[in-house]
Amino acid sequence: ISMNGGGGFEIWQYTSRTAQNADFTPQLGDLGIFIGKIKSYNIEASYAHIQQFGVTILGTITQAPCGRKHFYMNDLWGNTFEVIEEKTSWHEQKNFSTGGVFGAVIGVSNMEKSLPLYTTVLGFDKIISDTTAVFADWQGVQGATKKMRRVVLRNSKPREGSFAPLLGDNEIELVQVLDGYTPRKIYENRLWGDCGFIHLCFDIKNMNALQAACTKAGHPFTIDGGAGFEMGEAAGHFTYIEDADGTLIEFVETKKIPIFKKWGIYLNVAKRAPNKPLPKLILKALALGRVK
Template sequence: MKAQINGIQQLGVGVEDLQEAWKWYREHFSMDIRMFEDEATAELMLAHTAGKTRDRRAVLALNMQGGGGFEIWQHTGKKPEPINFEIQLGDLGINIGKIKTENVQAVYDKFSASELNLLTPISKDPAGNDHFFMKDIYGNMWEIKNQEGVFRKKEKSLSGGVLGTIIGVKDMDTSLKVYQEILQYDEIVYDETGVFEDYKGIPGGDKKFRRVLLRHSDVKQGAFSPFFGQSVIELVQAFDYEPKDIYEGRIWGDPGFIHLCFDINGMDQFREKAKAIGYPFTVDSAKAMESFDMGEAAGNFAYIQAPEGTLIEFVETHKIPIVKKIGWYIDLRKRGYHPLPKWIMNMFRFMRVKDKK
């Protein structure tokens, strides 16, 4: 099987209180589709959890406008340890999550009316796309960015799911090797160096940066690719600032952006490719079991660590719930990995979690 990236499945968000955080993300980001909710022990992540198994609670939440989801993740076996400094643009790791929308102005107006922490006005990035930056109540930074194409137009939500991330790197050319060769982001939208007006208002955003925006040139053909849609990765390197490691002294799952996860096909091929390029899997569930059970879903997962420290997860999905009440699940190994019919993915809306008004 060919090593194939199908799209961003989810951005991991470590929190101190899962239910409180998820409620906030439902209210403001419409991340209200519960694909799975699970409480278990992370037994295979020893490389990134200080060599100890860790009890955790997690939920995978989606937005019916499409895009990647949030894996909202909370340590339950230890006290989650928040970061003890304010992240500056260019610090090493995932700085900012990108959220897509077809109407930047409407989202800006909604967030302003809700008195959220807007860091910048609406401006244009170097490619001419409208966007703005904000912080959530947990200190995580988000870019709300213009991106055409929603999965389900009948939704009331003004914004969709995850479009990508902004990642701080120590050496641009070294990190590009991972994102271009392993993650297959083969198209450079822009590669510019300077002080950028649209970054001003972000902590540290008034400094000089090299910023490179990457995207895939092809249309993805995996089972969920029509739902995930196009994704982008923006790498930033600071020149007049010594960046800090966002997770230095902390472990995977502690509050903040903990990983970026890609839906893939061809786990065996990715294993060999990553190893050949010099970034072998640090975690590999397929070597421990045939299929990893995530409660209501199943599959194989693996991790690599990019040069700047970002944890990148690969998930090859085997089974997902469609309508849990009647026990309707799809086993992708039996039907093949080409795109699912849109009407099936539209059924995700029946897994919506509704809050009482």
């Protein structure tokens, strides 16, 4: 996680088998999470910084249809990331010009069928841009020569909850190919944990209410880990749903997190008012648990 703000990453590696790549080259419009979004408060500084590490940068800084500057790159394993400027949603602005996860680019087969889950259940109810073209700003990204529709969604209301000041705003970009190409599922014939973006995770409150909303919308929980799940030093309740094309979305209702693990100090988040953010001092204390 970045203390500048934004979502976090979980990086997984099998210990019992070798993670498999897709047996084809995934591209824009294929079904699933194709690009991870990272936010930057100084896009030129981010571009220059990342260039120092020999990362494969896909083109130059360009302007997205929503009006913000951005660029794309691949990590060592071929995962594509978009670094995009964000001016307002920051917890801190220290050390790096980038923050954490800002969202994802998700391929869908039918935009109108896919939108209700994201706009209604997940709350991304504000359309920032809805454009159709062969996009110049995508040139260099796999599959960019096709005509596509891309819809960028954000929340109309500020985020609430214990970690809202740290996680900040976020956005979802849905992409549909329109020129006759038949998209493939990025994870077809593969397992959870194989190479790529496995799922998109949301920190939530009131799992029971969310379950009812998902079921009503036609996206019932496919996995329910129960309220007593523990992972390392944290504890919570996790569940999964699938979007209209089978893309995995995880929900986590955090119950307990370590603050000062060395001294056995934990925070019971479950006892707090669900919409009340944690004090800034507590959020800053999370950095003390950094593993170096």
